[in-house]
Amino acid sequence: MIVPMMKYDFVLHYDRYEDFLERLRELGLVDITTTGWEPSEDDRQLLVQIEQHRQAARRFEELTARKEFVPGEPFATGKEAFERYREAAREIESLTARIARARKEADELAVWGAFNPDKLARLEEAGVELRFFSAYDKDFGDRVAGWRESYLIEEIASRDGVTYFVAVVPPGTDVAIDAQEMRRPEATRDDKRREAESLEKELEEWNRQLARCAASQDAIAEHEASLRERLRFRQVHSSGRAEADGSLVLLEGWATRETADRVDAMLEEYPDLFYLKSDPTPDDDTPVLLKNNRFARLFELIGGFYSLPRYGTMDLTPYFGPFYMIFFGFCLGDGGYGLIFVLAGLLMRWKGGPKLRQAAGLTVWCGAATVLFGLLTGSFFGVQLAGLPLFAQFREYFLSSEKLFNLAIALGLIQILFGMALKVTIISRQFGFRYALSTIGWMIVIVSTLAAMFLPDLGIRQFSMGSAAYLACLGAGLFMMLFLNSPGKNPLANFGAGLWNTYNDVTGLMSDVLSYIRLFAIGLSGGVLALVFNDLALGLSPDIPVVGLLVTIIILLIGHGINLFMSSLGSFVHPMRLTFVEFYKNAGFEGSQRPFEPFRHNKHNDRTQKLN
Numbered sequence: 001m002i003v004p005m006m007k008y009d010f011v012l013h014y015d016r017y018e019d020f021l022e023r024l025r026e027l028g029l030v031d032i033t034t035t036g037w038e039p040s041e042d043d044r045q046l047l048v049q050i051e052q053h054r055q056a057a058r059r060f061e062e063l064t065a066r067k068e069f070v071p072g073e074p075f076a077t078g079k080e081a082f083e084r085y086r087e088a089a090r091e092i093e094s095l096t097a098r099i100a101r102a103r104k105e106a107d108e109l110a111v112w113g114a115f116n117p118d119k120l121a122r123l124e125e126a127g128v129e130l131r132f133f134s135a136y137d138k139d140f141g142d143r144v145a146g147w148r149e150s151y152l153i154e155e156i157a158s159r160d161g162v163t164y165f166v167a168v169v170p171p172g173t174d175v176a177i178d179a180q181e182m183r184r185p186e187a188t189r190d191d192k193r194r195e196a197e198s199l200e201k202e203l204e205e206w207n208r209q210l211a212r213c214a215a216s217q218d219a220i221a222e223h224e225a226s227l228r229e230r231l232r233f234r235q236v237h238s239s240g241r242a243e244a245d246g247s248l249v250l251l252e253g254w255a256t257r258e259t260a261d262r263v264d265a266m267l268e269e270y271p272d273l274f275y276l277k278s279d280p281t282p283d284d285d286t287p288v289l290l291k292n293n294r295f296a297r298l299f300e301l302i303g304g305f306y307s308l309p310r311y312g313t314m315d316l317t318p319y320f321g322p323f324y325m326i327f328f329g330f331c332l333g334d335g336g337y338g339l340i341f342v343l344a345g346l347l348m349r350w351k352g353g354p355k356l357r358q359a360a361g362l363t364v365w366c367g368a369a370t371v372l373f374g375l376l377t378g379s380f381f382g383v384q385l386a387g388l389p390l391f392a393q394f395r396e397y398f399l400s401s402e403k404l405f406n407l408a409i410a411l412g413l414i415q416i417l418f419g420m421a422l423k424v425t426i427i428s429r430q431f432g433f434r435y436a437l438s439t440i441g442w443m444i445v446i447v448s449t450l451a452a453m454f455l456p457d458l459g460i461r462q463f464s465m466g467s468a469a470y471l472a473c474l475g476a477g478l479f480m481m482l483f484l485n486s487p488g489k490n491p492l493a494n495f496g497a498g499l500w501n502t503y504n505d506v507t508g509l510m511s512d513v514l515s516y517i518r519l520f521a522i523g524l525s526g527g528v529l530a531l532v533f534n535d536l537a538l539g540l541s542p543d544i545p546v547v548g549l550l551v552t553i554i555i556l557l558i559g560h561g562i563n564l565f566m567s568s569l570g571s572f573v574h575p576m577r578l579t580f581v582e583f584y585k586n587a588g589f590e591g592s593q594r595p596f597e598p599f600r601h602n603k604h605n606d607r608t609q610k611l612n
Helices: 014-027 041-064 078-112 117-125 137-148 189-215 217-237 257-269 294-298 317-332 335-351 354-377 389-397 401-430 433-458 468-483 491-515 517-540 545-586 607-611
Strands: 005-013 129-136 152-159 162-169 180-182 241-243 248-256 273-278
Touching: 005 014, 005 257, 014 217, 014 248, 014 257, 041 078, 041 189, 041 217, 078 152, 078 189, 078 217, 117 129, 129 137, 137 152, 137 162, 189 217, 248 257, 257 273, 294 317, 294 354, 317 335, 317 354, 317 401, 317 517, 317 545, 335 354, 335 545, 354 517, 401 433, 401 491, 401 517, 401 545, 433 468, 433 491, 468 491, 491 517, 491 545, 517 545
Parallel strands: none
Antiparallel strands: 005 248, 005 273, 129 162, 129 180, 152 162, 241 248
16 A cells, blocks of 8 residues: 655744754654755765765675685774775776786787897997897798898797797888887886786785775775765755745655654754645655555565556555466466475575565565466476376366466456456546546446356356347446546547547557467466476486486486576566556556655664654
8 A cells, every 4th residue: 555645844944954954864754855956066976985885885795705705804984994995996906907918918028038128228229229020920931031131030939820030230220121010028028927926916915905895894884874864964955945035944845644743743842943734735746655564565576666656546566466476377387496486485585684585575475376387287397297197187177278378368357357447446536436437338348248258158148249238238338438438528529539549448458468378378488498308308318327317417407497597587577567568557557756765864774664
């Protein structure tokens, strides 16, 4: 459900503004409207530092995951640790590049062998200059005789099809050698290797500093939280509107209805403050806070990928949650895979702590739905249970491909009709029941048509396609669709709009229903791949007892691992798509991008205090 809100408008003297904001932050129950906030240059610097803290946290996570990681002694404060991290990160990046460059240069200089650069300089002072060249082996062999007629040529080395040589010439002479002239080396290979080794020792020291920073990551996280608090305070502070030549400040805030009494008590005690308390209006940008039971709360994680519901409408989380779980099980559709999900969810709940509790619960429920569908289809790690003697007596209860196809369509129709029923409720709450009559007409037409198609097969022939009861329902539904879609307007205008809406709705409904075929297709493809990997494991294993068993296990692990990953990805995404497109559209979902975020210290940030 969407938690009811109360709106507050504050008026106070500017001199008390910062103190009042601090009191609100201590209370931790009021969301301040900050729409239209433009960050200043100082605010942008804070944003940059906060992002740098995030990057540091990611780097520490990678660093501490390494087996060779040895934590150092933590720094005294988070600020000191962060500043040291920035310095270490810069130096490590620079040193890594310099080491790579030195090693590359050492490799390039290796072709010239050992020489003394100082002697080259002295030779040049004595009137002898060495010019360095390279040429392909074939070109060198073809041309070296001609070059030697004019110059003293000495071959130094040949590597990777290239010959490296020097020409001895007087200083300043133009050399007519058709080859690639190279810069005279200023150092030897050994010089560059020693340089790289020296830089690596320096890099090791900075890596030790980085390890100390990683050991201080909790303090750095606290420092980041303080920066966030400072930015949030500046954001809220700049949201006040100055009036009366800057002597007064106007501010808008929000609190939940259940905590409004505590907010009122603080406001009544605060001196020189005037405030108005009112219910939100449709024109207000009201923040949204969801409050659901333990089961529905798990699926807030899924709904958060799309949008929060707009205040004044309906939270659809409790209604799409069971469908999402069923659709996930339908797509994955294998009891063995579902069992892995259940065990993985339990492990996440045990080892992951509070941060992963919601994801762990969602994993367990989706895994349980997958186990259920695996039992319905008779699939366990790709093994068809119907073919095993142990389950032969249950063979007729397993769902065939045709039944699964029909079930996917039936589930789609049920969710679409359920969404329409929710849309009727939402419209009735917002505008009145008469504005929902057109949607009710649609539901009557769909339900009566489905009943007329299938009830005769069940022996109920009084409600068939040509029966008076069906025609009466059809007529009533069409009348509501065509003439009651816009109450208060001209009937002819309603009829024209109704025809246009009917065309769009019919084509949209057909595509919506057909979209649910993906449940059948994804489940079938995963089952076929699992069966294929089982056949490969048995067919490719040699007849040697131990080796054959080992090969079979390897193929099964790799094959089912790939299939589980691919099938899980499709099972996660496609039910989400059906929820956000087909279900949300037919339920008349309206989104909001503004969550309820009370202005508070970080110590308040837990769900219980947020709701209470």
